[in-house]
Amino acid sequence: MSDEKRVDEATGTETVGHEWDGIEELDTPMPRWWLITLFGTIIFAIGYCFAYPSIPLLHSSTAGYLGWTSHGQLDAELAADHARKAPILAAIARTPIERIADDPRLLAAAQEGGKAAFKVNCTQCHGSGAAGAKGYPNLNDDDWLWGGDIKAIHQTLQHGVRYPGDDATRMSQMPAFGRDGILKAEQIDDVVSYVRFLSHQEPFNISARRGKEIFAQNCAACHGAEGKGNRQLGAPNLTDAIWLYGGDRQTITETVTNARYGIMPAWGQRLDPVTVKMLALYVHSLGGGEKLPPADPAK
């Protein structure tokens, strides 16, 4: 290997001075456009460092001449988005909830908004598809504890269920028949048999026959003589196929013994009125929404 630089004849360029097995390398200078680009980026970078936050300090960084921050950019984008949505939100706010469905575009916007708010506020209990879980109602079905028309759903959302901080909350309390000693264990067993008969899960046997008596005395006041429930009191229909906590013997026994006390927050206290309205419209659209009862002509 020789370390002699020389000028290559064919190109007129100097070699780097190394040679391996007869192969030499030309010391061709960088193309000018490449160098201009390189120096251009360096100048750009210096300018950028002055214009934008760039040099990290102990607690923050240099502020930058333009005063740009990612928070500021986000705020501006959010403000633009709010401004974009403002007219339709105002329209939702001033339209009575039962009239929103008259305007398909307003309804579609409200349902989309409700869907987004549902994902943030409701899925923790009701699930992302609103299919519920044990103790948390499935909002897709046609069974409603407190009513399934748009006004009833809105009322439930606004004031919550058994929510301590709201005077207008949906309130009811089933006695803990076993725990409080109102009924004995055998009596509970019988009433469970009867409730299972009501929902077509068991035949009308002797136990159910005894349970019918107990049901009439203790349960019918709220659940109705036929066990069909009462939405004024939030008393579930016991004859249908839907069980909030489960329809098997053991679960019903547990329910009768200890009672249940499910709570939902009063969303009117947490969310703005438009969001609550949109949530109600979304929940109503999931397939189980009921029509409003015809207005009472006497009133």
Next chain:
Amino acid sequence: MNAPNPVPKPTGRLFEGRRKVFPRKVDGTFRRLKWAIMVATLAIYYLTPWLRWHRGAYAPDQAVLVDLAHRRFYMFSIEIWPNEFYYVVGLLVMAAVGLFLVTSAVGRAWCGYACPQTVWTDLFVHVERFIEGDRNAQLRLDRAPWGVEKLAKRTGKFASWLVIAALTGGAWIFYFADAPTLARQFISGNAPTVAYATVGVLTATTFIFGGLMREQVCIYMCPWPRIQSAMMDERSLSVTYRAWRGEPRTRGLKRSQEAEGPAGDCIDCEACIAVCPTGIDIREGAQIGCITCGLCIDACDQMMTRIGRPTQLIGYLTELDADHERRGEAAISPIRRLLHPRTIAYFLIWAGIGCAMLFALGNRARIGVSVLQTRNPIWVRLSDGAVRNGYLIKIRNMEERPRRFAISLDGMDALLWDEQSGRGSAARRIVVAANADQVAQRQIFLATSTKGEARTSIDFTVRALDAEGGSARATSFFERPETIP
């Protein structure tokens, strides 16, 4: 090391610099053909967006419109939705095969006459000639030092080019929006930014490609000549110098030279070089720089007529023709030359795709349906014990008028309902109104008993409820819980 270098003495530069081309004005058959094609292609390009085509109240009135915002492509009586994009693909395939066909039939005719690079360069050259004068005047001006005259002429030339380039870029955007509206917006400064940016970019490319780079685009940038040179064979038409007739070249009067020895028809006047828009010498044979525009044929014919020799010393010839002629055999008839397996095969492919597209266009459905089964939750237990599934049905009404459709179900004995009607008024079919040229969607539900297979295949049929009728069908599934809770 330091062995004797076999490489020839370097010239100092690794690449050949551009030799400026100053094509001379010429008149003749092919020049006139080029004029006609230039007028036709430019007219098509500039005027097409301004053609109107009445489509009724629900669709734009522009004959050719690529409506990106609404995802529609209009071409006279044809309207294409994004899901029919294969028609555009078919058109592009046809264009490619069409180029192959033209190349195998008449050589680089595309390059010489119809390519936008050729057409706009030609236009720019004419403008240049109008302002700076013909070849000799241009050569003089190029060598002259900067002065008032040169400055004035150059400014005039560049300004004219810029106007043409801006109009070219400007015309492009009218294909993408209603032309009269956009023109008003553009002038008043209210057009979208993308319109100004597009015009800017296309103005720049037109100016640079047509004014400054010209033949370098064809020779160095364009991939098509490379592809074409792979497609050329002995049957390809190309501009050929009849060397057997022209050589040996002699300058001056033929009569006096014939006495001294053999003299060809070529008088070495270099008219063919002077008129060539890519600045080549056709007498050196076929080369990548030749776009086969035929201007050298016109120039040579003029010369031959003037000196009283037969024309066509340069002409469009295939290699086969040249061989026949050199041997003194009769030329092949043009039709026999055109009909050979490759042109026939290209033509059949091209025509096949065209016919298939026409057939498909004539028979395409203007109703479409997609069904999206609700997956979260897949099924819902109802209070009477039934199982409910939900479906989002999207109906594409591709007609330019509002229509009503009925959705019905096959494969299962169940009633349908939607959010508005409620289960109480469930029915065999649901009627949906769709706006003209729009997608209508409806969330529908159906319920049946829990007994049955976990997954049942069902079909939704969407039928138009007017005299014209028509229907579309989509398959989906009804799913039940495997164990009832």
